[in-house]
Amino acid sequence: MASKAKNNQQLSKQGSSFEVPKRGIIGNLFFYLALFLTKLLTRFRVKGQENLPDIPYVLAANHVTLVDGMWICAGLPKAHQDVFTAIAGSDLKTDYGLFGHIMIRVGRAITIDRFGNPVRGLIMAKKAVDEGYLLLIHPEGTRSCDGKLGELHNGSAYISQKTNRPLVPVYIHGGYKIFSRHMPVPYPIDGKRFARKRLTIEYGQPLMPENYGNVDEMTEELRNWYLARQNQGLKV
Secondary structure (H helix, E strand, O other): OHHHHHHHHHHHOOOOOOOOOOOHHHHHHHHHHHHHHHHHHOEEEEEOHHHOOOOOOEEEEOOOOOOHHHHHHHOOOHHHHOOEEEEEEOHHHHHOHHHHHHHHHHOOEEEEOOOOOOHHHHHHHHHHHHOOOEEEEOOOOOOOOOOOOOOOOOHHHHHHHHHOOOEEEEEEEOHHHHHOOOOOOOOOEEOOOOEEOEEEEEEOOOEOHHHOOOHHHHHHHHHHHHHHHHHHOOOO
16 A cells, blocks of 8 residues: 555656657658558558547557557547657567567657556656647557457556546457467468458547546446457447
8 A cells, every 4th residue: 555655646746857759760761661551451440530539638549469559640630640659568678679669669659667666657658648648558558368358457547537638448450360469470461361451440439537436437437348349349
């Protein structure tokens, strides 16, 4: 309890300096190249863009690939793309070599220690939203092992409630079949049918923090939204 209280106190403080990482020339080059290939090699669709609120807000998405953030950002209006940032595990830099470093640049990621104390990363994430950025968080904290939803952490609901900004649920349909954690490279083509695989990014109606008594209630609502899409599927 004392540790949790200490973390809450730290999260309530504002850092003295903060800057969202820049994508830069290399990051932009890889972003637009990967987006071009995604649209060329998959049946890429966006659903629910009309649900997106005014900037800033928090995006909470299921996690199925290493490039989820790129796909989610690609489905946003240009003005929203310009202020996009995401939370990513610091191990993306240490365990995935050059590819991981590129993904950090492409996603303009705020890194967080998934295996230690995440407070510093959450402080930076909250400040990003306070300063007008939209923030992507994967509540599962890691990629799915089987394409199904895993246990949710309440970090996205916490940031939403602390900043008093909407939480937009996002579901990635088809991503696991294209680039699961068990694949060394993406497989956008269905080899049996010789057809492009479907990839759909769905943005749901925003969850407003004032409508929930605590972060657990908000996270449970988020879970129910995910499960409805997982169980019913999406017809495009």
